[in-house]
């Protein structure tokens with residue numbers, strides 16, 4: 449079998465998605481997500497101009513060899529653009545392998561380790577009362593885990609709070625929205641949010657929170673300590689993770705579990721945090737961490753150090769990535785939880801898929817391969833529409849982390 453076509457499809461059914469479609473000489477097709485939010489066309493070009501020509505004529509069954517051919521062969525290793533492009537090829541080849549074998553991809557990864565994939569939803573609101581009503585919507589749908597994000601009194605725009613509740617979408621503008629930030633105000637708000645949520649929903653609901661890289665290690669330590677009595681499932685990205693030894697400081701002061709890694713691209717980004725046991729959950733996922741092949745390596749390393757998985761699953765990862773993530777989640781022994789931000793109905797129409805939500809779990813489906821397709825005619829009706837993620841400034845105007 450040979451690859452005869454590798455095509456990049458860019459579509460914007462409400463938000464931008466980049467998809468790689470690989471076709472074999474037998475007519476088997478495979479899909480890979482290549483969406484890098486706010487920098488979509490860089491990956492599209494990397495794939496179209498530099499990778500697709502190399503794929504023609506290759507044996508699609510040689511997934512490992514193709515991965516190394518693209519990783520080692522580029523000379524310029526790692527980084528979000530390269531690793532997203534490699535991920536797209538890798539994911540499409542796993543899809544093809546599954547279709548050729550007549551098996552869902554999770555069967556090729558060792559079969560089920562669990563009955564369903566526990567997911568968390570993103571409950572957000574301007575006020576604590578609004579967030580609690582959103583949490584209630586999730587619990588009514590059967591969710592066992594909810595991430596709570598609230599506006600900060602005194603700040604006009606806060607990360608994670610949107611108009612469109614169930615379909616949270618941060619990349620919305622032709623120029624980045626300018627948000628403001630105060631760690632002091634924020635650190636006063638979060639314990640109140642957790643207290644009110646526990647009070648209304650009791651001890652069983654898993655509560656998560658995304659700090660979105662905004663604190664210093666000692667501030668994060670204080671936040672973690674102030675939340676311990678509410679038993680959070682995790683706090684996510686408490687500090688930017690370039691300085692990984694900084695997490696030692698957090699660990700010295702709090703037992704609140706830490707999740708990191710949605711912007712990581714390779715096992716080397718994860719190594720220190722995992723091997724020093726500085727985190728509890730690794731959030732890398734298929735599209736930005738080199739595909740199923742590389743993500744499995746990260747998860748296997750994590751398993752040695754009691755670190756469980758908690759893959760990113762925001763709306764800017766397409767249903768192709770979500771589908772691939774679920775096949776990994778259902779198979780790996782050290783699965784923790786999966787983020788699940790719902791896509792809009794239109795996105796689901798462009799990417800018809802077999803995975804289903806029921807009673808707090810996602811189920812990957814039994815179709816051969818990844819169980820996701822792209823309706824190319826419909827996709828063509830929604831051309832690329834540039835959109836940026838916000839930026840963030842302190843109250844005195846200094847640039848801060850978004």
Ligand code: CS2
Pocket residue numbers: 485618658660710760761762763764787837
């Ligand atoms: C977030 C994302 O879902 C999350 O955990 O951190 O909303 C993130 O901001 C976007 O995926 C960025 O593209």
Ligand code: MG
Pocket residue numbers: 658660684685710
């Ligand atoms: Mg996050």
